[in-house]
Amino acid sequence: MRSQVLFVTFNLAPKLGGLEQVIQRARAALRERADVVTLAQGARRYVERDPDVLRPRIEGLGAYMAFLYTRCMLGIRNHNFDLVVSGSALTALPTLHLAKRFGARSACIIYGLDTIYESSLYQRVYRHAMPRMNRVIAISTATRREAVARGIAPERLIIIPPGCDAELFQAPRDTENLRRHWGLEGCKVILSAGRLVRRKGLDRFIRECLPEVVLRVPTVKLLVAGGNPEGALAHTDDVLASVEGAIRETGLDNHVVVTGRLTSEEMVAAFQLAEVFILPVIPVEGDMEGFGIVLLEAGAAGVPVVATAIGGITDAVVDGETGVLVPPLDYSAMASALIELLRDERRRLALGERGRRRALAEFNWTDISSRYAEALLNA
Template identity: 30%
Template sequence: MRIAMVSEHASPLAVLGGVDAGGQNVHVAALATALAEDGHEVEVYTRRDRADLPERVPMHERVTVVHVPAGPPEPLPKDELAPFMPAFGRWLARTWTLRGRPDVVHSHFWMSGLAVLEAVRTVPVPAVHTYHALGTVKRRHQGAADTSPPTRIRDERRIGRAVDLVVATCRDEVSELRRLGVPESSVRVVPCGVDVERFAPGDGDPPRVGDRHGPAGPRRLPHRLLSVGRLVPRKGIATVVEALPALPSTELVVAGGPAADEVDGDPEVRRLRTLAARLGVADRVRFLGSVARESMPALIRDADVVVATPWYEPFGIVPLEAAACGRPLVGSAVGGLLDSVADGETGLLVPPRDPDALAGALGELLRDPERRRRFGVAARRRALDRYSWATVAAGTLAAYEPATYPALKEATA
């Protein structure tokens, strides 16, 4: 099968950790690769954001990243890209007319959906869409701080009603789509995935006090928590800091944000350090800055518990990475975490923005190493069963079938 993926702002070649580089980049790159390893040809179309980028870049034997000229060839915040999506779509249509149309096009994020709707107006191709995040949810939680274009929710509704299939990443998203007016009959759930070979358990338990082990350096206290993610308020790291006074033998390591030598100037780091100082826990919170992807498994294995407490989360890859490494997770009972964390089996879920509930759940696990071990074993097993990229690719292909079958039947007649 020839598969086109459109990911307008999240290139699979991007370096992770920036404001607009995160889980979607990982998802698109890994899904494209898994589909290619199953024998399919994949082209990933993303916006050209540098003048010196070649049009086509091989990423895998059967995956090519195509840089689309839409808007100025320079980095722009994703919230400024919507006006360039019609041009993006027209370029897709011209390219498919000249080079042959794909069997299916799968757009990622709402603006990619706009580009695809423009393209398929003139070059009909079965269209599948994954939102990755919904404007209704963002606006509900961020209010006036939401920087999305005012047309976003209207456009998301139009995309959901126009495409052949919506691939949602979790059950909570299905409910949101229903409220948005997207027919539930055109929605399938296929979760995000994790590289279960790279993210895997180590040889033993987490290090002890004073051990030099892994990218976070020596452990200073008996227990270590790890939070990973972009340094923005909605990721809820402040809630973890607020829980620390009730966990006196525990340190918090935070990975994400700018490079290590730029961390001190980051506004969110300054805000969190001020909060930690006010609570008397500043000496127990460390900010590592961005951590290389290859170092993440060791960083996760260094922790007793991984903590993910966002206000909201469309899916979230950190819980899957923790699970694959055999580490329990305590997280917010929101969005994708409701699916990826089996409460009481692989981790614990608490209400978002509730430091007392978080401290209680963390205290339970930190006092019970055997329970942490059981949770970790169960989490690894669940990651293997449900969230390997091979499993996710198979689920994606099965979801494509209803959308692509008429086109494939015609092509092979």
Template identity: 30%
Template sequence: MTGRRVLFVTNDFPPRAGGIQAFVHGLAAGRPPETVTVYAPRWHGSEAFDRRQPFTVVRHPGRLMLPVPQVARRAAALVAEHGCETVVFGAAAPLGLIAPALRAAGASRIVMLTHGHEGSWASTPGARGVLARIGRHADVVTYLGAYTRRRLARVIPEAKLVRLAPGVDAEVFRPGAGGVEVRKRLGIGDRPVVVCVSRLVPRKGQDMLVRAWPAVLRAVPDAVLLLVGGGPIRARLERAARALGESVRITGSVPWGSLPSYYDAGDVFAMPCRTRLGGIDVEGLGIVYLEASATGLPVVAGSSGGAPDAVRPGETGVVVDGTSPARIAEALVALLSDPAAARAMGARGRAWIAEEWTWRHVNARFARLL
């Protein structure tokens, strides 16, 4: 017997890039492949990606799955067709609402992963009731860290809450993962580089990095800010960075498999995330900090939500007020001005990943949940 058959029902799955996508894929990849079926939306490049997976991936025809009868029927059919005893929702809200239909189809155990947005739902009138309803259908609801647990415990019975944070593949995210080639391609050479790998949205703080950058340049004139990712504020960032010339580079979206080389192109990683919209828009953890640490970079993280759980302040990185360009600049200048100390911090971060955040640790915890 190789293990329980598991159906992952998720909107978040590669080749779409993102922290949740990497998390869910890592959990699926850590199971015996003959026991795994994934039901996820179609995305650009998904056919080629799916052919490379050792497990079965079934794609929904659209780019978004909602808790509607059509999706419930298709997921229920997969439970029955593949004999899945356990269903894992890649994000509890909102797809967890279809859990009763999957129990009726034969699933005996329901595991729901949560991220930052479920923590926000727990604090929002109306959404709070929906999340409580979702939680009633679950056997296990996971949380990322202390911050998200406190919020979820307002509406989810504590007996159901179990910590499960993402892992990092330290063989993929590592020093020497291709950064030299990225620097050569971008014409950066040996200049000091602050890199941010993330979707370009206000919460992530790329706009604050651009605002902080003139102060960084006054102290480190040849520094480069490398923003990797696409998103709705890209045009705004490009306008704001125009006066800074070639010292700010915005790549747009890059292939999922190329991300390690972009981390490796940096000397410092920074994503000064901030909480927005009265606490609704908040960072759940920030796997990018862990990936950067695995690559041997010191990290500058924002103080939003659970982001500080991904940093050992003073050892692997620095936590700053993501609403303050002055504080962000101060942290970046300190790291760029002392490369030896920055490298030592990055080395401690990589060692921390090996001790606590590898997929071996995460998959062992996940197996117990199943």
């Protein structure tokens, strides 16, 4: 008999981000093995074609939490769930209550910010609810460490990293048209991709590192693919404005291209035309880089990474093998690493090839999502 699973998540497509990718893939793998009903955030713009996804009529966290404790029961009261899964620690407490209501096991996936979020009330709820979960899956060693520090028994915790669509990056794209469109002809490209949030440190990178790289490699350009996050609960700063301010202050207008959000095909092409990928994450109180799926995508595209050795990045990048890790805020070391890779094509290609092989062998979503499903069903 197939298991009956209730999946509780505030974060579900069409929202985009690393967390949403993990939830989407884990949920899809569960649906291959079990009957799954999902309680997701509500919004009028969502056109729900899946009868097994239930949403409140009103968007927002408050309306969603109220829905979990009231109206959702109308849609699920006739089910007999074996397992209730929380898509993140944000919904851990109602997940526990629902699990108790159905006499079911409970499980949760945690990422980073959802564990260390700075709110005394949130932390009290976390420390009450999370240790009571039957199974907790952390996406990185750093996230697991933070969870243990907050009272989750190590034996209840396992680490399963995110994956990436590695195969998507293997077929060559037409990069020349985009090179012309973005003014990158004859340039060596450093790529930054993803949602712009403060911990990514891109504005500080432009101010404190990029000028030295431009001085030593005059043909270099930084390609910034991404924008401010939409609908985020925690990341509300206008980081794009900070990045644009840093470009003006340094006078590097001719060495930085900000594209805004790209289509998936444009993003693949952006990776393929880059020489190096940069992720200059900085320490930010109450926030952390749980892993960094973009680092796997860079590897899949055969692009070496220069990043800071902080949070889950140390799980995503093998220093000296698939990229170069430097201490946080050490912009001298970061500049040296970038300059060396931009000048040394042989080493750059070797690191990129090892990253590509690792992404294909260890982080393909088919295998990773199966691991999530099996771990959850065996909670």
